[in-house]
Amino acid sequence: MRVFLTGASGFIGSAIVPELVRAGHRVLGLARSDASAEKLAAAGVDVHRGTLTDLDSLRRGAAACDGVIHCAFSHDDFNDYARNCEKDRGAIEALGSALAGSERPLVITAATARFTPGRVSTEDETPDASTGGLRAASEQLAFSFASRGVRVSSLRLPPSVHGDGDYGFVPMLIDIARKTGRSGYIGDGANRWPAVHLLDAARLFLLALEKAPAGARLHAVGDEGVPTRDIAGVIGRKLGLSVEPVPKEHFGWLGGFFGLDTPASSALTQARFGWKPEQPGLLADLEQGTYFARA
Incomplete structure (x- = not known):
């Protein structure tokens, strides 16, 4: 399939690209700068110019593809986490709207942290935004598209992707x-x-794209x-x-x-999708x- 990948030139996206290519998929990567565009082109990725706040560009990229992996997240200002999460929700709304009614996959990136402090969190936990933090609100929004004909899944990353x-x-x-x-x-x-190693996380993004049913929550957790x-x-x-x-x-x-x-545990993810940390x-x-x- 042709896959629209946000964050394609970033730390995680750069590891997802070769996983997609090895699996026979073609990648359309979002690039917000000339440097990012050059990096993607050198990796054999089709370039789509835009940003997380250019919602029309996101819609066009998603509409032109058979599936979407959304792994970009704004880190322009670490001190304004709430604003960064607001941008993430805007991007998810745009991507989901473009895929509505198509049954195409949308994999969004969420976080394992801040569910029940002190207890090992699992994939089946579904906290609301008041207990799960701002990233939980993004996940809630994404899953609203499951009833609108999108095969949406959430891949939760731990605090350290190393x-x-x-x-x-x-x-x-x-x-x-x-x-x-x-x-x-x-x-x-x-x-x-x-924590999880970058390469293990990248493999799980591929599995989510290809296999995760609508409403699935996956934990990319090694440690x-x-x-x-x-x-x-x-x-x-x-x-x-x-x-x-x-x-x-x-x-x-x-x-x-x-x-x-x-x-956080990834036991259910490993059992359901045959994924196992190797790095x-x-x-x-x-x-x-x-x-x-x-x-």
Whole structure:
């Protein structure tokens, strides 16, 4: 099939592209800049110019394809998470509307975090926006299209999607440690972060596109929950810094995420779709040292 992929030139999208191509699909990738367009063209991807706020462009891209994977998310301002989620809902509305009545697949990206703090969350949990956070509202909106003839599914990612090229939370923690001279964790550091390797997540996006029924929720989780003190421990050892408890404010806005205890399971996803994580876990990936080769 021809697949419209938002975020095609990004960290996750760049790993999804070869999965789609190997499976025989043709990719139409959303590009908001000349640099992104050049990167996609070099990878053999058809280029569709637009942005997450150019809703007409999103509708045209979706309408021209047999299926959609929406993995783009605005990171222009990490401090304005609510606004970024609002943009995400606008994009989902545009994509879903373009596919309505066609029974074509739409895979949207959601988050595992913030369902029932301290308890391992599962795929079958369906929290509302008041308990599940702003990304839960995006998921709710997406699933409203299941009754409008769209084979919509949600692929929930954990706080850490790790691997070469990662520019997310873990590199931020490393940067904070370098700048402050210590590798910190909040409280006793027993709170857990789930994680998944980039390449494992990319394989699951393909499976969701091809196999997930309308209303399916998939968890791309390799590590069910890594204690944050263990993450801080590897960072401290790699940088030669002390590892110690610090106040949440030490991390700025990131402290609100790093202090969460949000373990998540992918047992149902593995049973239902035959997916199994094969790549190194988060701590093993950190130990390999690629995260620390940067200036």
